[in-house]
Amino acid sequence: xxxxxxxxxxxxxxxxxxxxxxxxxxxxxxxxxxxxxxxxxxxxxxxxxxxxxxxxxxxxxxxxxxxxxxxxxxxxxxxxxxxxxxxxxxxxxxxxxxxxxxxxxxxxxxxxxx
Amino acid sequence: xxxxxxxxxxxxxxxxxxxxxxxxxxxxxxxxxxxxxxxxxxxxxxxxxxxxxxxxxxxxxxxxxxxxxxxxxxxxxxxxxxxxxxxxxxxxxxxxxxxxxxxxxxxxxxxx
Numbered sequence: 422x423x424x425x426x427x428x429x430x431x432x433x434x435x436x437x438x439x440x441x442x443x444x445x446x447x448x449x450x451x452x453x454x455x456x457x458x459x460x461x462x463x464x465x466x467x468x469x470x471x472x473x474x475x476x477x478x479x480x481x482x483x484x485x486x487x488x489x490x491x492x493x494x495x496x497x498x499x500x501x502x503x504x505x506x507x508x509x510x511x512x513x514x515x516x517x518x519x520x521x522x523x524x525x526x527x528x529x530x531x532x533x534x535x
Numbered sequence: 536x537x538x539x540x541x542x543x544x545x546x547x548x549x550x551x552x553x554x555x556x557x558x559x560x561x562x563x564x565x566x567x568x569x570x571x572x573x574x575x576x577x578x579x580x581x582x583x584x585x586x587x588x589x590x591x592x593x594x595x596x597x598x599x600x601x602x603x604x605x606x607x608x609x610x611x612x613x614x615x616x617x618x619x620x621x622x623x624x625x626x627x628x629x630x631x632x633x634x635x636x637x638x639x640x641x642x643x644x645x646x647x
Contacts, residue, residue, distance in 0.1 A: 425578075454635075463541075463624050463637030464579065477634050511578050520628025520635055521567040521586070526578030 425514050425527035433533045434502050442497040442530045444512030450525070452476070452518045453495040455487060456511040458529070464511055470495055471518040507534045538562050539627050541638025548645050554612040556641045558625035561606065565627040569635070570599065570610045573622045582623075583610075615645045 426445045434440050446453050452471045456464035466479035470489035484500040493514070499506060509529040515522035540559045548554045558568075566587055571579035585592045585599040585608065592599045598611040612619055622642050628635040 456637075461639075463539075463626075463639045464635075466634045466636070469634065479634060513578075523569070523581050523584070524635065526571075526580065528576065528578045 425512060425525050427510075427512050427527035427530050429530060430528075431531045431533075433535060435535050436502055436504060438502050439498065439500045440502060440532065442499075442510050442512075442532070444495045444497070444514075444527060446493045446495065446512075446514035447525050450514035450516055451493050452515045452522065453489055453493065454513045454515070454524060455495070455497045456513065457481075458509040458511055460508070467497070469518065476518050502534050504534050507532060538636045539625060539638045541625050541641060543641060544639070545642045546644070548615045548643065550615065550617060550645055550647050552615050552645075554615045554619070554643055554645070555609060556623055556625070556643075557607065557609045558627075558638050559605075559607045560627045560636075562627070562629070562636075563606070564629040565636075567628045568599070568601065568608050569626050569628075570597075571624045571626065571637075573624065573640075579624060612643075615643075617645045617647050619643060620645050 428443045454469040455467040458464045468478040469476045473489045486498045489495045511529045513524035513526045569584035570582045573579040583594045583597045596613045601608045622640045625638045626635045
């Protein structure tokens with residue numbers, strides 16, 4: 422059983438640029454959630470995708486957007502990067518939507534904004 | 536407004552001791568309370584979870600205690616081992632929105 426994989430592992434961008442992060446969900450999972458984890462803090466929910474549609478969004482501006490593909494993999498896109506966007510971005514997949522579903526996390530993408 | 540408050544921020548325990556981490560929540564709509572363990576350079580991994588219809592759940596050395604009236608829950612790690620040294624996060628979720636709200640984490644160090 423393949424777990425959740427994220428790419429790239431690390432990324433360095435400058436202010437104003439755009440970035441795309443990718444996530445492959447665990448086999449059999451149809452739901453993907455994205456989280457931002459700043460240094461020394463807990464993950465903060467960005468949004469969730471269930472069967473290719475957004476199913477809930479946290480308190481993040483519209484420049485954070487996402488997609489889910491028919492194979493349930495997902496992308497997180499961030500436009501107009503700001504210094505505060507520097508963080509670890511985590512993807513988690515689950516068998517179904519609903520916050521009572523066990524979430525399986527990838528190891529994240531470390532994004533640094535210069 | 537932080538909806539899940541976690542304490543302590545850091546904890547040092549001797550090998551064989553009991554580690555206790557506490558969380559408090561505000562939103563009564565929460566109905567699922569997981570705990571995650573995170574090692575440096577890795578994503579969080581689900582340890583154990585509880586629903587509010589039970590007051591305690593035990594899996595191996597890990598126990599969750601849940602107090603619905605006080606809106607508090609805690610993680611107890613019995614016979615703590617150096618390999619348990621990691622950051623632990625409590626979380627809370629509810630409904631179909633899929634959102635989990637995390638605490639800020641507790642860094643546990645178990646000394647040999």
